[in-house]
Amino acid sequence: xxxxxxxxxxxxxxxxxxxxxxxxxxxxxxxxxxxxxxxxxxxxxxxxxxxxxxxxxxxxxxxxxxxxxxxxxxxxxxxxxxxxxxxxxxxxxxxxxxxxxxxxxxxxxxxxxxxxxxxxxxxxxxxxxxxxxxxxxxxxxxxxxxxxxxxxxxxxxxxxxxxxxxxxxxxxxxxxxxxxxxxxxxxxxxxxxxxxxxxxxxxxxxxxxxx
Numbered sequence: 001x002x003x004x005x006x007x008x009x010x011x012x013x014x015x016x017x018x019x020x021x022x023x024x025x026x027x028x029x030x031x032x033x034x035x036x037x038x039x040x041x042x043x044x045x046x047x048x049x050x051x052x053x054x055x056x057x058x059x060x061x062x063x064x065x066x067x068x069x070x071x072x073x074x075x076x077x078x079x080x081x082x083x084x085x086x087x088x089x090x091x092x093x094x095x096x097x098x099x100x101x102x103x104x105x106x107x108x109x110x111x112x113x114x115x116x117x118x119x120x121x122x123x124x125x126x127x128x129x130x131x132x133x134x135x136x137x138x139x140x141x142x143x144x145x146x147x148x149x150x151x152x153x154x155x156x157x158x159x160x161x162x163x164x165x166x167x168x169x170x171x172x173x174x175x176x177x178x179x180x181x182x183x184x185x186x187x188x189x190x191x192x193x194x195x196x197x198x199x200x201x202x203x204x205x206x207x208x209x210x211x
Contacts, residue, residue, distance in 0.1 A: 048189030
């Protein structure tokens with residue numbers, strides 16, 4: 001779940017939408033400046049993508065977010081990419097117990113043995129599960145005509161996320177509760193939760209019907 005970040009209230013349209021320095025209205029958590037977080041908001045979050053490495057990265061970051069804040073996990077995104085071999089599913093699935101032990105000692109990432117092992121196990125599940133993660137994700141696609149009115153309207157989970165999580169668990173995926181699965185759905189654009197007034201929202205004039 002994305003958390004709001006700070007920002008000048010003078011630059012905000014409302015508590016949930018902020019005007020960036022480029023003049024574009026954004027979800028307030030993205031901030032007003034040209035930052036990695038802002039680019040993630042503009043280019044990734046809520047953008048429908050089913051590239052294998054991208055969905056594996058989103059799933060993995062969700063695993064590591066359990067019990068932590070998104071900002072902590074996001075700040076280590078580049079380190080995670082290096083640690084998990086560019087989120088190449090086959091390469092991560094081939095990682096050994098020694099690789100896991102090595103990553104537990106890697107201070108650049110979150111050194112949680114259970115989550116590191118779960119990432120390897122999830123890669124193995126992606127290699128073997130049927131239907132695939134991509135097929136499952138597509139089956140839960142939600143196309144909004146009306147964007148959420150505010151951050152308060154964003155759920156932490158939904159019945160669809162609960163059903164999705166149940167399917168993933170049955171396939172051997174780990175650390176995939178309904179909350180983390182809903183965050184995954186947001187990250188890969190299964191659902192677009194950019195709030196009303198944001199230029200990425202489904203009912204924003206220039207993007208309505210395109211996302």
